[in-house]
Amino acid sequence: MYPEYILTLSCLDHRGIVLRVSGFLAEHGCNIIDSAQFGDPESKLFFMRIHFALEDDAISDELLRAGFGSLCGDLGADGALHDAGAKPRVLIMVSKIGHCLNDLLFRYRSGLLPVEIPAIVSNHMDFYQLAASYNIPFHHLPLEAGASESAKLAQEARIIDLLDTHRIDLVVLARYMQILSPGLCDALKGRAINIHHSFLPSFKGARPYAQAHRRGVKLIGATAHFVTGDLDEGPIIEQDVERVDHAMSVEQLTAIGRDVESVVLARAVKWFVEHRILLNGDKTVVFS
Incomplete structure (x- = not known):
């Protein structure tokens, strides 16, 4: 060999x-x-x-x-x-919605995602047992609603310590519902991936799928992109959509949306660790 x-x-x-x-x-x-x-x-x-x-x-x-x-x-x-044989080291960040985290961990354990995951970070305790079931250290770094700028920077300092300690190659925001500071975004340029529904700039804020349901959307999608200081506007890596119809409930739309988010994020992470993504200004080149 x-x-x-x-x-x-x-x-x-x-x-x-x-x-x-x-x-x-x-x-x-x-x-x-x-x-x-x-x-x-x-x-x-x-x-x-x-x-x-x-x-x-x-x-x-x-x-x-x-x-x-x-x-x-x-x-x-x-x-x-x-x-080519080295497994990139990935830190996953999550808040209170766990479908993307659960999907990534399953792919990791199954060998479908060739990575090492030395740490999971969350501002909530919801998924510490899930992390423990995979023998992955779970770091609870709480951040209260309306926290001061100094509190946010102190929390991010702890995140940076973890990045350095574990020699992290990629940060995955698997529905981490906190905005990263411009300084941290700059430090992570080209090595932090976020996932969100593709309704933006429409249906911002809470319960986007309920908002979309009220408007009668016919397509539900998700976008994985690199993290930048411009919220949800970093270079796009992958997108996908699923068709929906008038007979579907908010709960059905949400379930479909979460499935799409999981698949799109997993693709983006896999392509990153296979070194298929190159930055091209505000865009990406993704080699198949």
């Missing part, structure tokens, strides 16, 4: 990038398993993801990484080299 890697790269688009990268891999004893690339005519950026195996025993991991760093410098590229 040869060690496998996933290479990701983005830079200004110009001729010869694929040749340079594939040539580098060939020169370093690597065999490409699969490759995807995209040139965006609007942003003028080029994006690439390559899954490859290092088949030359004379090439060390250190030598490969050093050479790739030099290649990125030559190309003016933002690049990363990931160990």
Whole structure:
């Protein structure tokens, strides 16, 4: 078995990038398993993801990484080299609605989601027993309604300690109903994913599915996106919809909506840990 890697790269688009990268891999004893690339005519950026195996025993991991760093410098590229066998470390945050948390934990335990989950954080105690059933430490970090800015920052300081202690690669807001501070959003840029219903900007606030029911919506959807300081407006990773009709109750709409939210969030997390998502300004490139 040869060690496998996933290479990701983005830079200004110009001729010869694929040749340079594939040539580098060939020169370093690597065999490409699969490759995807995209040139965006609007942003003028080029994006690439390559899954490859290092088949030359004379090439060390250190030598490969050093050479790739030099290649990125030559190309003016933002690049990363990931160990394909490593499981990213994920911290999940949740409040009082647990369908997304439950779904992610099931996928994790079943091996469908190749991650490590060293901690779950919540501002409520509702899911400490669920966390315990998976042997995952549960951190209750309460935040009272109307809490002061200093109290919010103190709570976030504890979250940051957990991120550092557990060497977290990704934060998943699995229906965590607190707004993160701009500072924390900046610190987590490109490595925090949120999920919400896709009715926004309509039906804001409490009981959105009840509001949608009163308006007679015909589609229910969900959006997974990166977290930014602009509430619910970060770069979109994945979306999906389900058709509904006039005969359905609020409870049925809510159940359908929660199913869609769970699936959409799970897809986004899986694509992140497989290094398929690259930022393209306010958008994303997601390689299948």
